[in-house]
Amino acid sequence: MLILEDYLLLTLDDVTGKAVVDASYREQVAAGALLVELALLGRADLAGDGDGGRIGRIVVRDASPTGNRLLDEALDVVRSREGSKPKALVAPIAKLKPASRAIGSLAERGVLRREEGRVLGIFPTTRWPAADSRHEDSVRADLWRVLVEGGVLDDRTAALVAILSATGQAGRVLAAGGDRGAAAVADGGQEWTGARRRAVDGRAKDIARESWASEAVRAYVEEITAVLLVGATVAATAAATS
Template sequence: MLILEDYLLLTLDDATGKTVVDASYREQVAAGALLVELALLGRADLAGDGDGGRVGRIVVRDASTTGNALLDEALDVVRSKEGSKPKALVGPIAKLKPAARAVASLADRGVLRREEGRVLGIFPTTRWPAADSRHEDAVRRDLWRVLVDGEEPAERTAALAAILAATGQAGRVLAAGGGRGAPVVVDGAPGWTAAQRRAVDARAKQIAADSWATLAVKAYVEEITAAIVIGATVATTSAAASG
């Protein structure tokens, strides 16, 4: 599973198939998650002193196929814009609609279930309830151990926590999961208090700030998550204005 797919599973309600977070900027988050994945795979990186004077700019370290269509298309975008700042790539990759495509792929693989319906009997809508929650349960257990129990994270868990921290969603998605799959349930979650959610959000931010990756990868991820925050702010403001 991609980090993007883990994020999407966490932010979809297993029973209703509705997103449990603001979906207005989901494609920007998805684009950022793909860029983070490329860094962890060693495909993209920030240029250093030996990379032709483009220190801090994105550079492709390995252009070979990843075996995943979404990642390969994202890597093509990176190649076409090599030398840009990482945050400049979020928008172009978001135009590929990675979140929508990843959700459809999860349904094709039997992880989610596609349910077509209509709002008010008129407007078509699609929901994505869980069909097989085993992988999501494992992801939640990992996050619980790190964000609630305070264990040190593996690299991919830390990257996912950084994305959740950037969007302020860590406490919300864990509470929405009701502690399912976790060894301990905090006060019978999902009835968490606001303070408990804030504590999880704070822990996610701490993880994002810690030295969980190489300095170059960490700097790269920090730029990507900053771009996600900007995209989220723009999307939310635009949605409010149109409402």
């Protein structure tokens, strides 16, 4: 599974198939997740002192195929824009529709189920409830171990936590489902209060800032955050002037 696919599974309601988070910027977040994965795989990086280019610009370390079509297409975009700043990569990779394609792939593999319907009996809609939640349950268990129990991190889980933190969703996705349930948690049956969610979000932010991540991974996560902040500002401005 891609980190992107884990993020999508966590942010889709298993029963209704609806997104449990704001899906307005899902393709941009997906683009950032692909960049993070390429950085973890050692494919994409930021130029350093010995690279003969401007420090902090995009550089491809390994152009060989990854074996995953979405990742390879994202890598092609990175190669075509080598020498750019990280923020220049999110929009062109988002044009590949990575989130929509990843959801379709999860359905083809039997992880999600496609359900067609209509809103108000008129507008067509598609939902993606869970068909096989075993992998998602495993991911949630890893997140619980790290974010609640303080368990040891691996790079992949840390990257997923950083993306959830960038989108403000770490506490929400843990409260929304999984083995622990939405209303209560195992340690004493304490409810998922706002304070508890904020504590999980705080731990996620701490992880995102920790030294596990390469400079490239941190830069790509920062670009995800920037996209969402810009979108939130635009939405707030539009609401205030309407």
